[in-house]
Amino acid sequence: MTDLPTAENPLRIGTRASPLALAQANMAASALIAVHGIAPDTLQIVPMTATGDRIQDRALAEVGGKALWTRELDAALDADEIDIAVHSLKDVETLRDPRFALVAMLERADPRDRLVVREGVDAVSIADLPHGARLGTSSPRRAAQVKRLRPDIVTTLLRGNVATRLGKLAAGDVDATLLAAAGLDRLEMFDIGAVQGADLLLPAASQGAIGIECRSDDDKVRALIAAIDHTPTHVAVAAERAFLAALGGDCRSPVAAYAHFRADGSLRLDAEIFSDDGAEHAAGHVLVTGAGDAGALAHRLLDEAPEAVRRLFSA
Numbered sequence: 001m002t003d004l005p006t007a008e009n010p011l012r013i014g015t016r017a018s019p020l021a022l023a024q025a026n027m028a029a030s031a032l033i034a035v036h037g038i039a040p041d042t043l044q045i046v047p048m049t050a051t052g053d054r055i056q057d058r059a060l061a062e063v064g065g066k067a068l069w070t071r072e073l074d075a076a077l078d079a080d081e082i083d084i085a086v087h088s089l090k091d092v093e094t095l096r097d098p099r100f101a102l103v104a105m106l107e108r109a110d111p112r113d114r115l116v117v118r119e120g121v122d123a124v125s126i127a128d129l130p131h132g133a134r135l136g137t138s139s140p141r142r143a144a145q146v147k148r149l150r151p152d153i154v155t156t157l158l159r160g161n162v163a164t165r166l167g168k169l170a171a172g173d174v175d176a177t178l179l180a181a182a183g184l185d186r187l188e189m190f191d192i193g194a195v196q197g198a199d200l201l202l203p204a205a206s207q208g209a210i211g212i213e214c215r216s217d218d219d220k221v222r223a224l225i226a227a228i229d230h231t232p233t234h235v236a237v238a239a240e241r242a243f244l245a246a247l248g249g250d251c252r253s254p255v256a257a258y259a260h261f262r263a264d265g266s267l268r269l270d271a272e273i274f275s276d277d278g279a280e281h282a283a284g285h286v287l288v289t290g291a292g293d294a295g296a297l298a299h300r301l302l303d304e305a306p307e308a309v310r311r312l313f314s315a
């Protein structure tokens with residue numbers, strides 16, 4: 001039997017303090033409340049500031065990469081100050097310390113990007129943007145994808161949380177930006193921006209997925225959060241992350257990877273890799289079909305990932 005948290009001994013949910021991170025932590029809390037039938041006061045949200053939230057003026061790849069989003073939450077988990085950490089999985093390193101276990105993922109939201117333009121710019125796709133438009137992003141993937149589609153567009157660094165970026169766009173710092181539909185929707189900004197098809201702008205690995213970690217040796221909490229795992233999301237996102245891992249942890253090239261189940265039950269992984277300026281580009285997909293449940297398909301995809309990487313990107 002799962003040991004349930006109590007008001008005296010609540011489950012402490014660690015999260016970054018940004019509005020998006022808090023919304024995601026609350027989604028995890030709601031899922032736990034619903035599945036276990038527990039009272040809201042048996043859960044406690046513990047917001048923390050990550051180094052990545054403090055550094056606003058540089059590209060994160062220059063100063064330490066994705067660990068800047070996880071370091072504080074990792075330390076708090078390790079010190080038993082929180083019991084679980086809720087992350088935008090896109091921002092979590094592929095190779096994690098074995099002391100932490102990524103046990104559950106919530107059902108994935110829209111994985112695509114939306115193009116958001118400032119007032120006075122009339123565009124619903126990258127192709128529509130005016131000649132020489134300035135597009136702000138902090139994502140090397142988005143910058144490379146945009147430059148590949150539109151070499152005339154000038155990409156500049158745009159950092160900060162979603163509201164900060166939208167503020168800089170409104171102020172005219174840039175003409176356009178790309179933001180994850182998932183983040184905008186979770187902030188209830190349903191009308192902001194125009195969705196870009198995954199065929200033109202393949203999403204980042206894990207985009208739209210929320211991951212929930214705990215201490216690997218914490219069996220009680222593991223059981224508690226395993227109950228809210230969404231298996232199809234977990235399988236597809238695991239395939240994307242295995243693909244990144246197969247590319248190698250030191251791969252600094254912009255990469256896009258998106259896996260999804262098709263109506264016939266097969267699992268398809270699409271991937272692209274770019275040079276920073278988008279001039280060089282390789283793309284491909286792997287399709288795993290046949291008998292077996294989602295887990296079996298995913299394992300096959302994972303087994304095939306190193307070979308798939310060679311096949312996709314050996315031109």
Ligand SMILES: NCc1[nH]cc(CCC(=O)O)c1CC(=O)O
Nearest residue numbers: 088090179180182183207208209
């Ligand atoms: N790097 C920031 C980040 N990390 C996750 C999301 C969106 C939410 C998600 O992908 O689940 C965002 C904002 C964005 O890219 O627009």
